[in-house]
Amino acid sequence: MGDVLEAVGLVVGYGGTPVCGEVNLGVARGEVLAVVGFNGAGKSTVVRTLAGRQDPVAGDVRVHGLPVMPDAVMFRRQVATVFDEDVFFPSLTVREHLLLVARGHSVGAPEEAVDAELDYFGIADRAHAVPDALSSGQRRRLLLAAGFIRPSSLLFLDEPEQRLDPVMRDALSRRIRERADAGTTVVVVTHDPRLLVRTATSCLVIDETVTTVGTERGAQIIAGA
């Protein structure tokens, strides 16, 4: 069976100017690829391009063997993203947001799925609050819950540990592993060595030359070693 996500000769950047070296990768079903590098190295640009949020400068990205088609129903059903963006409906509560995502993605027993997700991300006591009334960490938990409540075969997470306390980071690591063990392919940008070691199966280092390393080495790179 082919890779879920493939990039060949991929160059990413802005205005035709690359931000990092050429990316070549293949990520199979159930693998977790961590993406690491220093601030400004190009990690977010790489994952945004892999997820079809921006066009490549050059090269090719394939998801399930097909070109990236971000507007296509099939692509949106398969590919979930949790990026660094607070996108909410200001008048919908936490619970209503999650119900909307669950129903939009035809999740069976959506009410129960929402209850489980609220519990998992520790926001059950804020279920009836609107986004404006949440703390920044709670807003982050809501975005993550929305990313995890829906099915996906490919999940992109950009620094999901941001604004989370250590207990929640550990819960998130377990959640990522659970999804991967169930067959979802995960690409996770992270600055957290613990999250990387607990979740990843391999690691992409973004720099002038992009390399693939093992997870222990990836954690050392994050730690500056």
Ligand SMILES: Nc1ncnc2c1ncn2[C@@H]1O[C@H](COP(=O)(O)OP(=O)(O)OP(=O)(O)O)[C@@H](O)[C@H]1O
């Ligand atoms: N919209 C944009 N237009 C032009 N340049 C951009 C844009 N967004 C990011 N950049 C630049 O592209 C480079 C890579 O940015 P990117 O956000 O991908 O880095 P990163 O590795 O994710 O960084 P961090 O660890 O700080 O999140 C940086 O030099 C950044 O200033």
